[in-house]
Amino acid sequence: MTSYLKTTPTADGFFGDYGGAMLPPPLEPHFKEIREAYATISKSVDFIAELRQIRKHYQGRPTPVSYLKNLSKLCGGAQIYAKREDLNHTGAHKLNHCMAEGLLAKFMGKTKLMAETGAGQHGVALATAAAYFGMECEIHMGEIDIAKEAPNVTRMKLLGAKVVPVGFGGRSLKEAVDSCFQSYIAQADHALFAIGSVVGPHPFPMMVRNFQHVVGVEARDQFLEMTGELPDMVAACVGGGSNAMGIFSGFIDDDVSLYGVEPLGTSSNLGDHAATISFGADGDIHGFRTLVLTDENGEPAPVHTVASGLDYPGVGPEHAHLHKTGRVNYTTADDKEALKAFYALSRHEGIIPALESAHAVAFAMREAGNNPGKSILINLSGRGDKDIDYVTETYGYGEDL
Known part of the structure; x- marks a missing residue:
């Protein structure tokens, strides 16, 4: 093949x-x-x-896959694992x-x-x-x-x-x-x-995917070694989509369900989110053809998400293609879900995730209960050191979520 x-x-x-x-x-x-x-x-x-x-010898690869035992127990159902790109040098993929x-x-x-x-x-x-x-x-x-x-x-x-x-x-x-x-x-x-x-x-788009392919190669080998089988589901957040293509590329030829999680922001209204695949249309942006969120004049629309790294009105063309062919399932998590996941992973696993990665954590927490007996591997694409001041000053320590 x-x-x-x-x-x-x-x-x-x-x-x-x-x-x-x-x-x-x-x-x-x-x-x-x-x-x-x-x-x-x-x-x-x-x-x-x-x-x-x-x-x-410089980045510290391979990064590990961690079994999120406490989060899995909290959510019930599927067992949740994370590819730890937060442990890559500089804190992200x-x-x-x-x-x-x-x-x-x-x-x-x-x-x-x-x-x-x-x-x-x-x-x-x-x-x-x-x-x-x-x-x-x-x-x-x-x-x-x-x-x-x-x-x-x-x-x-x-x-x-x-x-x-x-x-x-x-x-x-x-x-x-x-x-x-x-x-x-x-x-x-x-x-x-x-x-x-x-x-x-x-x-x-091709070059960055190929450079990120190491994430998927490592994750596939590590998961097989840990469990003796491939994960049932692999999920990653999607803005432009580099961390997602990195881990997806390791499983693209396997019988594994792949999920891209877009930022729904505060609502599905244009300007309140950055969920390009979910709500966009074919268009051109920054020199390539893809799905784009556009305003009434056909220009790239304003977008919003709590995660600055996902704040883009377009998406990688390969993601648009994988959506169109149905190979990858694209869904959303809103700001509140991402923040809940940010606090949950911090408190129950001792891992403070980037707000971008928290969208994938939110997906796993939401889907675990619907998939008993299955396994979910998320790409924990970055750590949240960069976000802690903004999160605590804006939302406190999660008491109201």
Whole structure:
């Protein structure tokens, strides 16, 4: 049987009807250079060996799978497990592709890494990679997210990154991407725009998925070793969708049910959520075709979620494709469910999750009772150190939830 990952996407970057690369003419040669460089290094034993060395001796991989015994008992029904990407260096899955993108930039002779960030985890990870490889770093971040994720802003600056506040539009992740693309056009000769998720023009949706594939490979092997079988259900939060594609890719050819959990925010009304697959329509954003949340004028709509890293009106084109084909089931968790899960995992397992990851925890807590005798593996994509000030100042310690 031919592996899904070997045949998807197409040579021009399409996952079914979605993907591609719609670029302004000045950027076309630079993305061609990126595609050709990735095609070379991805098959290079030297690149693979160096990346494996970094993952083992710098990032601390493999991260473990933990059995959430207390949470499973609390919820009843299915047994809940977590892939612990919160234990990856810098506290989230983002470093998996950032170190690889740093290696790619080094191979291409670039001297600078630049990117957008929402929750700040990608920004921290890229600043870490830049420090490791001796490069400059420029991070664009919405003013709303800068206020919400102050600890990560401090970390980026300590790591030597220049943090560019973005104050136009919704002042969040979508605008950070817009701002970074504008800045990149003038610097593309010496900089790499290290896109922070499975979004953007080809080859980034494919490239970031492949760099995150390590999560799924490890999780599959670890779960088999722990239990002697594969999980019945695998779930992950979805904004752009890099952590989800990372773990899904390890099980995509298996008889395992896959679930992407989108942020429902405060309601299903447009502007109150960021559940693109659940409520979006086909459209173009940031140089690729996907599902997009749009307003009455056909422009990307304002979005809301308690989790800054999920605050995006589009979604990775591969997720749009997997939704259309039915291979992945997409559902939602709202702010209140995510906060309840944040507090529950903290109190019952001693693990403080990122608010993004808490959406996947919420799914497991909700579905466990409906699936007795089954197992649910979630991707705990990040830790919540970055969120504790915002959560406690805004919601206290969960007494009212």
